[in-house]
Amino acid sequence: MIIKLALRNILRNRRRSAITLTVIVFGAVGLILFGGYKARTFYGLRESTINGRIGHMQIFKEGYSKSQSQKPLDRALDDAAAIRKEIERDPRVKMTAAQITLMGLISNGDKSETFIATAVEPPKERAMNSQRLTAGKELADNEADAVLIGKGLAESMHVKPGDYLTLMTTTTAGSLNAMDVRVAGIFMTGVKEFDERAVKMPIAGAQQLLQTTKIEKLLVFLKNTDDTAAVHRLITSRVHGIEIKEWSELAPFYHQVVALYNGIFGFLGIVVFAIVVFSVANTILMSVFERTREIGTLMAMGTTRGRLRAMFVAEGVGIGIIGGLLGLTIGVLLAMLINRGNVMLPPPPGYTVGYRLQIMMQPPVLITAFLVSFITATISSIVPALKASRLKIVDALGHI
Amino acid sequence: MTSKHVIAVTGVNKTYPLGRIRVRALSDVDLTIGRGELIALAGPSGSGKTTLLNLIGCIDKPDDGRIVVDDVDVTRVPLHRLSTLRRDTLGFIFQTFNLIPVLTAYENVEYPLLLQNLPRRERETRVRHWLREVGLEQQAKQRPDQLSGGQRQRVAIARAMVTEPKLVLADEPTANLDSETAARILDLLGEINTRTRCTFVFSTHDPSLIARAERVVRIRDGRIEQDTAVERLSA
Numbered sequence A: 001m002i003i004k005l006a007l008r009n010i011l012r013n014r015r016r017s018a019i020t021l022t023v024i025v026f027g028a029v030g031l032i033l034f035g036g037y038k039a040r041t042f043y044g045l046r047e048s049t050i051n052g053r054i055g056h057m058q059i060f061k062e063g064y065s066k067s068q069s070q071k072p073l074d075r076a077l078d079d080a081a082a083i084r085k086e087i088e089r090d091p092r093v094k095m096t097a098a099q100i101t102l103m104g105l106i107s108n109g110d111k112s113e114t115f116i117a118t119a120v121e122p123p124k125e126r127a128m129n130s131q132r133l134t135a136g137k138e139l140a141d142n143e144a145d146a147v148l149i150g151k152g153l154a155e156s157m158h159v160k161p162g163d164y165l166t167l168m169t170t171t172t173a174g175s176l177n178a179m180d181v182r183v184a185g186i187f188m189t190g191v192k193e194f195d196e197r198a199v200k201m202p203i204a205g206a207q208q209l210l211q212t213t214k215i216e217k218l219l220v221f222l223k224n225t226d227d228t229a230a231v232h233r234l235i236t237s238r239v240h241g242i243e244i245k246e247w248s249e250l251a252p253f254y255h256q257v258v259a260l261y262n263g264i265f266g267f268l269g270i271v272v273f274a275i276v277v278f279s280v281a282n283t284i285l286m287s288v289f290e291r292t293r294e295i296g297t298l299m300a301m302g303t304t305r306g307r308l309r310a311m312f313v314a315e316g317v318g319i320g321i322i323g324g325l326l327g328l329t330i331g332v333l334l335a336m337l338i339n340r341g342n343v344m345l346p347p348p349p350g351y352t353v354g355y356r357l358q359i360m361m362q363p364p365v366l367i368t369a370f371l372v373s374f375i376t377a378t379i380s381s382i383v384p385a386l387k388a389s390r391l392k393i394v395d396a397l398g399h400i
Numbered sequence B: 001m002t003s004k005h006v007i008a009v010t011g012v013n014k015t016y017p018l019g020r021i022r023v024r025a026l027s028d029v030d031l032t033i034g035r036g037e038l039i040a041l042a043g044p045s046g047s048g049k050t051t052l053l054n055l056i057g058c059i060d061k062p063d064d065g066r067i068v069v070d071d072v073d074v075t076r077v078p079l080h081r082l083s084t085l086r087r088d089t090l091g092f093i094f095q096t097f098n099l100i101p102v103l104t105a106y107e108n109v110e111y112p113l114l115l116q117n118l119p120r121r122e123r124e125t126r127v128r129h130w131l132r133e134v135g136l137e138q139q140a141k142q143r144p145d146q147l148s149g150g151q152r153q154r155v156a157i158a159r160a161m162v163t164e165p166k167l168v169l170a171d172e173p174t175a176n177l178d179s180e181t182a183a184r185i186l187d188l189l190g191e192i193n194t195r196t197r198c199t200f201v202f203s204t205h206d207p208s209l210i211a212r213a214e215r216v217v218r219i220r221d222g223r224i225e226q227d228t229a230v231e232r233l234s235a
Helices: A002-012 A014-054 A080-088 A122-128 A151-157 A203-210 A225-238 A252-290 A292-300 A305-340 A363-380 A382-389 A393-397 B049-056 B079-089 B105-115 B120-133 B149-161 B179-196
Strands: A057-061 A093-107 A112-120 A132-136 A146-150 A164-170 A176-188 A198-202 A217-222 A242-246 B005-018 B021-034 B038-042 B064-069 B090-093 B167-171 B199-204 B215-220 B223-229
Touching: A002 A014, A002 A305, A014 A122, A014 A217, A014 A225, A014 A252, A014 A305, A014 A363, A057 A225, A080 A093, A080 A217, A080 A225, A093 A122, A093 A203, A112 A122, A112 A151, A112 A203, A146 A151, A146 A164, A151 A176, A164 A203, A176 A198, A176 A203, A198 A203, A217 A225, A225 A242, A252 A292, A252 A305, A252 A363, A252 A382, A292 A305, A292 A393, A292 B079, A305 A363, A305 A382, A363 A382, B005 B049, B005 B199, B021 B049, B021 B199, B021 B223, B038 B049, B038 B179, B049 B064, B049 B167, B049 B199, B079 B090, B090 B149, B105 B120, B105 B149, B120 B149, B149 B167, B149 B179, B179 B199
Parallel strands: A112 A198, A146 A176, B038 B199, B038 B215, B090 B167, B167 B199
Antiparallel strands: A057 A217, A057 A242, A093 A112, A093 A164, A093 A217, A132 A176, A146 A198, A164 A176, B005 B021, B005 B064, B215 B223
16 A cells, blocks of 8 residues: 555656656766766776786786886896796687887987887787877888887977887997887877877887897786786796786776766766755655645554655655666667767867767666665655654644 | 443643644543444534544643543553554544545545555455445545545545444534535434444534534533533434
């Protein structure tokens, strides 16, 4: 009877219930769209960071992170080939890629700029697909003196593919060395500051410039990001004398974005919560006011305070369930529409490339949206329920 | 051991706040009501009859004095703890019918039985019986707004009677009805009283209703002015 009464009372003043449901639906849809956008952004950022730049894990020589040496490759991996072979035995591992990072001066004869180079294995780098070429070609497999340079750096150096530049840096022994390189291509990552300093070159070229045969680190790429911790444990047990860093340690930007978005999402949640609470509480309070005499009658007939409270809370629960389900349905339909709509967003701060708006419909986001609607509607019915149950019967019966 | 009285009111006073002053609604009222009686509380508006009915019905508290309803001293118990007594012992009929608008006639009559947690079959038997008694079997599925005033009051009577209470309290039960409908309702109440020997106490200033009572308690200015047993007119 409590459920029947609650449902019928919700339908009793249809226009008011419709307004309340609209508020709840707006809240739920907002949570679904923003939550889905956030989930997609986190996923996209994580996977692009991992697959385009840092890998799921990076393997260094033991003590690398504590090393204070100023010399390049002072803590280089000794037997990279053996370590690589051991790691690639695991079927969860997609590939490993050797890398060296180095810094120095780049010159076109008239002008010099500082550069930050990442020395890569060209075939592996192509598989990572981390940058977009705006001119020229990718690094060839066996051309040690070819480089790719960032778009901003190319503009600063006034070069185009086929032109030559000079790289100068300190060798592993501490002396200065220079090397002429041919610009094979120009790329952009979308991060302006990075593109103004970035150089990519083959490992062989970097080793030649640094006068070494060693590598700095191995990037490990997995088929599934969720396997990171398990593969980490396995490598630790199999390979000794190394230091492993997982992607989450190497991606502070990712965590900053997550923290920022979570802050915004939390704030949005509080706003939605407050709006729904006030709206539903207002509806039910109005209902209590309008039904004061009815409440008096119910109490005169022997309805207990607890049962009366349950009746009004049931109305809040009913509004929450109906609103939550409607919000879920409309939110999912809107998300599908947006995903099909190919809506492009402008570049975020620090980026030069916009991206496609996508809403990821993850179960936790949908469940959260429904639960927030349901719980807030239920909570907001508590005060009106208490108010109703505390009415004096004789006053309630005399209410006009 | 049970008393022969279903109601015993002793030395009851009741005042109400009205702005800064308190208005005396009842003064030193003593009244006993026996089982099966059909009593009219008569008096002009503001005389205190509704207040007395509210006190007997355990929906209001006296300032002092003692009220015993079915051997329970209700003045010693907070009102919200008297819901079981109201549910099982009392039945209410209101001037404005006070049906639950979202429930059908059947569901309105069934509601008190749900409070008593009676099994479905038992509820159905009783509800059907009382709807038949008040002549509304055909209107069982109609909601209050689909019924006439007289029909609504019949539903209210069925709802009051369905729990087989010892005492039915009716506050001006015919005040909102035309004279013909009111007469039919009075006939119905009289029949039920005769058949069930349930105690009926109603407040009224309607002479035709007063004329049907076995006993008339006249109240004026919060005091019992006259308490007369009368020969009941034909029901």
